[in-house]
Amino acid sequence: MHASVCDQLHDLVQNAIEAGASCVRVMWRDTGRWLEICIADDGCGMTAEMRERVADPFCTDGRKHPGRRVGLGLAFLRQMVLETGGSWNLESEPNMGTTVSFRLDQTHWDVPPAGDVVSAIAGLMAFEGEYDLVLTRATSRGRYEVRRADLREALGELETATSLGMLRDYIASQEEALQKGQNHGRHDT
Numbered sequence: 001m002h003a004s005v006c007d008q009l010h011d012l013v014q015n016a017i018e019a020g021a022s023c024v025r026v027m028w029r030d031t032g033r034w035l036e037i038c039i040a041d042d043g044c045g046m047t048a049e050m051r052e053r054v055a056d057p058f059c060t061d062g063r064k065h066p067g068r069r070v071g072l073g074l075a076f077l078r079q080m081v082l083e084t085g086g087s088w089n090l091e092s093e094p095n096m097g098t099t100v101s102f103r104l105d106q107t108h109w110d111v112p113p114a115g116d117v118v119s120a121i122a123g124l125m126a127f128e129g130e131y132d133l134v135l136t137r138a139t140s141r142g143r144y145e146v147r148r149a150d151l152r153e154a155l156g157e158l159e160t161a162t163s164l165g166m167l168r169d170y171i172a173s174q175e176e177a178l179q180k181g182q183n184h185g186r187h188d189t
């Protein structure tokens with residue numbers, strides 16, 4: 001079972017990258033009561049049959065994990081969201097990409113904790129591969145945006161310990177400004 005919303009987000013972005021996405025857009029909005037997350041990718045997309053099947057925990061494409069016949073990510077996420085009074089939407093077309101969005105009621109006692117937001121965002125930037133990722137964080141007090149391509153230009157390889165440390169410090173400063181309501185508009189590295 002997943003420990004935090006950050007874990008769920010990690011899995012959804014991993015799905016997008018595994019689907020061959022060259023660009024993943026993540027919107028992560030916290031309005032106090034509601035946590036709204038949307039992940040849109042331009043990967044391989046799903047057929048109508050696959051869209052129906054992803055609600056089923058015994059659904060995986062059979063290629064990712066040879067020998068394993070279950071995929072747990074989307075099914076558990078959907079179940080958790082619906083059981084806690086939230087809402088969920090999946091749009092996907094073959095060769096067009098996939099958009100998964102959900103809304104969580106943070107006042108519901110069964111909603112998992114958000115988790116370590118700074119580490120989670122740094123982790124989303126540090127998967128292997130040539131994808132770009134544009135992440136927007138928003139609250140009622142402001143917003144900021146980070147783009148993987150900009151971070152790579154500034155820091156080089158993001159997977160090294162030094163780069164990851166700098167990346168975490170940068171995200172932490174953006175989060176701190178966001179919590180203080182000092183962060184408006186786009187902020188680049």
Ligand SMILES: Nc1ncnc2c1ncn2[C@@H]1O[C@H](COP(=O)(O)OP(=O)(O)OP(=O)(O)O)[C@@H](O)[C@H]1O
Pocket residue numbers: 011015016019041043044045046050054059060061062064070071072073074075097098
């Ligand atoms: N963004 C996406 N684009 C295209 N197909 C997707 C996407 N997300 C999920 N899928 C399809 O839905 C299936 C189920 O996804 P899910 O995350 O539930 O399990 P999994 O990725 O197969 O396994 P696990 O998450 O346990 O590694 C995937 O195998 C894949 O075929």
Ligand SMILES: [Mg+2]
Pocket residue numbers: 011014015071073074
């Ligand atoms: Mg998955």
